[in-house]
Amino acid sequence: MKNIFLIGMPSSGKSTLGRRLARELGYYFVDTDKLIIQEEGGRSINDIFQTDGEAYFREVERRVLHTIEPNSQFVVATGGGMPCFHDNMAYIKANGLSIFLDITPEQLLDRMLRHKLNERPLFNRQDPTLLQNLRQKYTDRRFFYTQADFTISGETDVETLSKQLEAYL
Numbered sequence: 001m002k003n004i005f006l007i008g009m010p011s012s013g014k015s016t017l018g019r020r021l022a023r024e025l026g027y028y029f030v031d032t033d034k035l036i037i038q039e040e041g042g043r044s045i046n047d048i049f050q051t052d053g054e055a056y057f058r059e060v061e062r063r064v065l066h067t068i069e070p071n072s073q074f075v076v077a078t079g080g081g082m083p084c085f086h087d088n089m090a091y092i093k094a095n096g097l098s099i100f101l102d103i104t105p106e107q108l109l110d111r112m113l114r115h116k117l118n119e120r121p122l123f124n125r126q127d128p129t130l131l132q133n134l135r136q137k138y139t140d141r142r143f144f145y146t147q148a149d150f151t152i153s154g155e156t157d158v159e160t161l162s163k164q165l166e167a168y169l
């Protein structure tokens with residue numbers, strides 16, 4: 001048994017694909033941003049960033065990652081930055097199968113502007129330089145994201161994906 005970690009930029013589809021994949025495999029679905037909010041007594045992620053700063057948020061994020069039972073049956077939608085801080089990517093690789101959802105900054109922008117989304121401290125939909133920001137973060141983060149066991153670029157057929165993964169679980 002292995003957990004499955006979905007990693008990638010905000011809006012790359014971790015929650016959407018994660019829920020579908022969990023249903024298909026009969027796994028539980030968990031979202032690390034939700035775990036952080038729970039751990040912080042219901043405070044929003046924006047509130048945590050504003051009040052305590054990003055470094056504090058990243059500490060909680062790391063702690064929450066370690067609470068997920070290893071070698072179990074969870075599909076984990078990780079926070080967009082999670083693999084890029086502390087030893088999180090090494091931990092993810094040691095404790096499950098990792099899948100990078102590789103979506104271009106242009107597609108990410110399109111999704112962020114099109115859909116009503118949760119507020120994100122690092123990606124402001126009102127910001128005229130959002131695309132530049134997405135490009136910069138995408139470039140900086142690829143070093144971590146590309147360490148995943150699998151990379152999926154663009155659209156995915158969940159049935160096919162779950163069959164492909166079965167051999168590794």
Ligand SMILES: Nc1ncnc2c1ncn2[C@@H]1O[C@H](COP(=O)(O)OP(=O)(O)OP(=O)(O)O)[C@@H](O)[C@H]1O
Nearest residue numbers: 009010011012013014015016017080111115155156
């Ligand atoms: N394959 C897809 N094609 C087109 N749109 C998609 C696809 N997957 C997800 N979306 C849309 O993109 C938006 C972001 O998807 P989702 O919330 O799953 O991403 P996420 O990686 O979990 O982002 P977040 O950082 O908000 O947690 C949603 O509005 C969703 O409907």
Ligand SMILES: O=C(O)C1=C[C@@H](O)[C@@H](O)[C@H](O)C1
Nearest residue numbers: 010033045079080081120121
């Ligand atoms: O990309 C990021 O760094 C983040 C993504 C979100 O999932 C949240 O974890 C938070 O807003 C930070």
Ligand SMILES: [Mg+2]
Nearest residue numbers: 014015016077
């Ligand atoms: Mg999500």
